[in-house]
Amino acid sequence: MSIPTSGSTSATYQIVNGRIVTPTQVIDNGVIQVENGIIRYAGTAAEAPAFSPALSSALQADSAQQGTDAAATVTTYDAAGGLVVPGFVDIHVHGGMGQDFMDSSPEVLDTITSFHASQGTTAILATTMTAPHEDIARVLEQVHAYVRADRMPGAQVEGVHLEGPFISPKWPGAQNPGHIVLPNVEWLEEWHAAYPGLIKQLTLAPEREGALELIRWLREHQITAAAGHTDATYEQIMDAVDAGLNHAVHTFNAMTPLHHRKPGVAGAVLGTPAIHAEIIADGIHVHPAAVSLLAQLKQDHNLILITDAMSAAGLGDGNYMLGDQPVKVINGVATLPEDSGTLAGSRLTMIEGFRFLIEKAGLSILRASEAASGNPARQLGIYDQTGSLEAGKRADMLILDEQMELKQIFIKGNEFVYN
Structure with a gap:
């Protein structure tokens, strides 16, 4: 039987260069920012705020304890022009x-x-x-x-x-x-x-x-x-x-x-x-x-x-x-x-x-x-939690390639890997 595992990255990252499918439009060259498994921003690259997990007090505390730079832990995923859709x-x-x-x-x-x-x-x-x-x-x-x-x-x-x-x-x-x-x-x-x-x-x-x-x-x-x-x-x-x-x-x-x-x-x-x-x-x-x-x-x-x-x-x-x-x-x-x-x-x-x-x-x-x-x-009755790519919702997301084949899967912000 295949064993499901979580990806090695943290639940704080950003997805860039994607066609972001929001409830009202498909945003070309879109960006999604995820912090601690929650979507903080989903929109155009031009309007994306500066993103650093150092803004998170929890991450700051964790980084201080481990003696690391919080900003260095940011992972960036390149959607390569593919669709990013809600799970x-x-x-x-x-x-x-x-x-x-x-x-x-x-x-x-x-x-x-x-x-x-x-x-x-x-x-x-x-x-x-x-x-x-x-x-x-x-x-x-x-x-x-x-x-x-x-x-x-x-x-x-x-x-x-x-x-x-x-x-x-x-x-x-x-x-x-x-x-x-x-x-x-x-x-x-x-x-x-x-x-x-x-x-x-x-x-x-x-x-x-x-x-x-x-x-x-x-x-x-x-x-x-x-x-x-x-x-x-x-x-x-x-x-x-x-x-x-x-x-x-x-x-x-x-x-x-x-x-x-x-x-x-x-x-x-x-x-x-x-x-x-x-x-x-x-x-x-x-x-x-x-x-x-x-x-x-x-x-x-x-x-x-x-x-x-x-x-x-x-x-x-x-x-x-x-x-x-x-x-x-x-x-x-x-x-x-x-x-x-x-x-x-x-x-x-x-x-x-x-x-x-x-x-x-x-x-x-x-x-x-x-x-x-x-x-x-x-x-x-869970649309306030999931079902769309909007700030404040959990990061249940899929990255699809240009043929609409699954490329990456995120559940509650964590990358899902099926081996």
Whole structure:
């Protein structure tokens, strides 16, 4: 297994000669200054202030103790005209490198988060499957302990996304239909009491009995209520929006489609600004034209790139598991073994999805960056900390070359190296 490590440089440095992607513009010949892992300046070279870590009292004290010159410790990275973008935030991902979040342990979590960090993801939601109560509870226990230990070497786990088990048996996708149950507020109350703030998103079928009550509870507790694996009508989705639903998982997949007389879930997602729309931009789950259409309609911070990656991400064709469901991967496409028409997650990475949005769906670099970083950070409520290159935010950043290949990765200011 590859071992993730931090780079040898300190978390105080500057990046020069980059095309800096800010929330509002791409700045040519830009500069980013980072001090103690926090962005202090992101803008033009011409307007950049004089930069020396000697301005930091902490660094001054450390330098004095070691008998060194603080200014001499400044490292400069040359982006060589490449893009500098905020780290990606993946809110819907099941695993990678042969591991699944449903099997969470410190080692499994290290493996998954380090692999996805190597692909540009700096913040992540551990996503579960439709499973029995005790299996979900065990994942929550493991992830809670992992986050509290505060030793995450890769993508920072910001919480858990529960995908199910309150979904529709008519649209299970690759979820195990034997574990589907009706919405149960008591389960959420139990888990929230045990692990307050850990659950960030719940995917459910809004048409199921008890769903509206659960949606109201979720919104009262600042948890994203998401429609997915659902047989709902357009009208049922709008009722759910009134109750607090504000998100749709893997738009177009595992939901009632758009028809001119029956708009369905897809129609409700397309036409309702209050619904933030996830998209798997791999050219397998959704045609590029449909991705482009969705992007044209979701221009108010409500388009979100996800991977929905499962354990095969980072590996080749073969047989894998998604939760307790066997999956086959042939020519890079993951499906159920006996049903090649049912997609079972993906092998997508965020850097691949970012490039797809630009090269295949026609989004601008700004829009693609917003979908991959800013919008999911906003939906998670962590946009004040990460998701954009602005002063005061933690230095979660990627340097890309002219072909938009990853060159360097920084998480909380530290260079991330994946050996």
